Amino acid sequence: MARKRITPGKIRLAEVAKLAGVSPITASRFFRNPEALSAGKRARVESAAKELGYVPNLAARALASQRTEVIGVLIPSLTNNVFSDVLRGIYDALDGSRYSIQLANTRYSILQEERLLRLFLAQKPAGLIITGINQTADSRRIMETVDCPIVQIMEVGPSPIDMMIGFSHFDAAKAAIAHLLAQGYRRIGFLGARMDPRVQRRLDGYRSAMTDTGLFDPQLIVTTAIPTSVTLGGTLFADLLAKAPDIDAVFCVNDDLALGALFECKRRHMAVPEQIAIVGFNDLEFMASSEPTLSSVRTNRYEMGRNAAVMVIETLEGRRPAEPVVDLGFSVMERQSSARRN
Template identity: 45%
Template sequence: MTKKRSSNRPTIADVAERAGVSAITVSRALREPQKVSSELRRAIDGAVSELNYVPDLNARALASSRTDVVAVLVPSLTQHIFSDVVRGIYDGLEDSGLRIELANTRYSAELEEQLVFGIMRHRPAAVIISGTEQTARTRKMLEAAKCPVVQIMDLTDDPIQKIIGFSHERAGLEMTRHLIEAGYRRIAFFAGWMNARSLQRHGGYRQAMEEAGLYDPDLLGQRSNDNPEFSRGSRQDFHQFSSTVMGRELMLEMLERRPDIDAVFCNNDVLSLGALFACQAKGVAVPQQVGIAGFNDFDFMAAAEPPLTSIRIHRWRCGFEAMKAVQGQLNGEPVGEPVVDLGFEIIKRASTDRNGEVAAAAQEAPPLALS
């Protein structure tokens, strides 16, 4: 007679007996299904289904020093930026036997610290965490973690273990240079609020403007980081602090205060769309009077009229590559290159086409073949 625990819950030994294999083989098949044959996997899956067996994750963690959980910490679950990243992470799972647990840090280093503390108690298989702005305590916990740790969506010369992302400062620099090369001179910078990434992008903007002798601090449009609603912890409602409505308001204010501006570089795409609406409401021609550029290159940028210039970042690929790096390390591969720069692209569209270069290139392109 098969032995069961006092709770009458089936054990891994029960599954092994039903499938006609060893308990070690069952454990391997459940933890890493890709490492057993499809025939064995079918037999074990059938036994699991018949017995209604549910693995004891706590026992597994004690036995293996880790769970099969990859903890993923991102600052928002509502922004397309991070939903695309998370989609890439899930697409990278394949049949690894790993599972994802998401945590929303809400742009708070303090909350991130609390979440990491809780995560470390459960012995994760790996940690994927957005950014480099961890507190000293968070970094110390992650450095001591006996598992792969991959930072994403940023770059640093001093990653915890490995980082996959791009330079926000370099992106800000190159976009501003594009605007200057297009003939714009009084270029504003719009930000909903100045978080770490915004500051880096503004740093690149400022460097390009200073190089050209054009920098003017009066051309910064933003909302105060001391907004009382924000300080009360409304970070889950981040769209309130970076929205199309805000972009429209910032542009209307800038046109009132500095009617001489001839371009605006927006910290993200929703702000740039709002800036376009403001120009249209005021009869300001884009790109002839004011050029507009954004950051992230969401699909609505190409659909706007005129289409809006933006910086394309590789969100899905960042998540996918992070998951692949985790799997590689868990399979015994070395960490490899600690800093992986995925780069970015300046997508030039009509909203900054003051010299007609984009239009000319479009005319020279061969016509699409129709079948």
């Protein structure tokens, strides 16, 4: 004989319904769609729930309704402060809503991403936020067949799986180089780390700008697969100087590298921007307060995360955004480190 597992003190929906004098199903509706109840019952259920301190059992709800209120988030790194800004936006947008976040780290591997994707989707998430536009063919196929809102973040490109929010890394890098060119710099080096797809597109933007003006020279490019750091910025800058001692500017694919390059300049007593101009990417907070202040390409990371989450929620609530692809743009913050040479 199987046991009776009844937990005596626990407050279930049935208890709330009983106190409110309605059927359990009506009480259930109160929590999911209050408008469907008459004002009287609505008030009764509400006060009964409050009186008993009722908290719905999410597992039971998920099992019965065959869906969850969890939004899966796949990002490539927890270290990179770019993603912590995005995450903050996502968490802020979901704060106070019924939805929660399940986060996973792909470690910049699209195979790992595919594995995590399968894991997530098996639990029927309410929505999905995924980084970038470079997924495996299988990942794409899986996501296209699944029935939940999906937002690709960090960049925009052709053929979104569902929705998309970001900016063009190619254009952003190109604009940074255009700024340096406009300031009169000609031998502009490129420093890149990690070289994930978005960094690659920044390199493409750099190459395009340099080629357009006939200034392209492969000697000006230094890249590595190593993850970024300030220290690495100094090292790469030193490498660049060794390869191309005549550079007059350097574009760094992120601000950590730019800061590292700045420190390396100081160590070598090279004047910034007189001898070397420096431009970074992302416009982290410290760029505006360094000495000299560092130019950078501002990207709207917090807004990106926030809007991505909002897009998912709106879709879930039947108010799908009119425009599935949102380009948040960027702006080149021109500061002392790349000021016009005299």
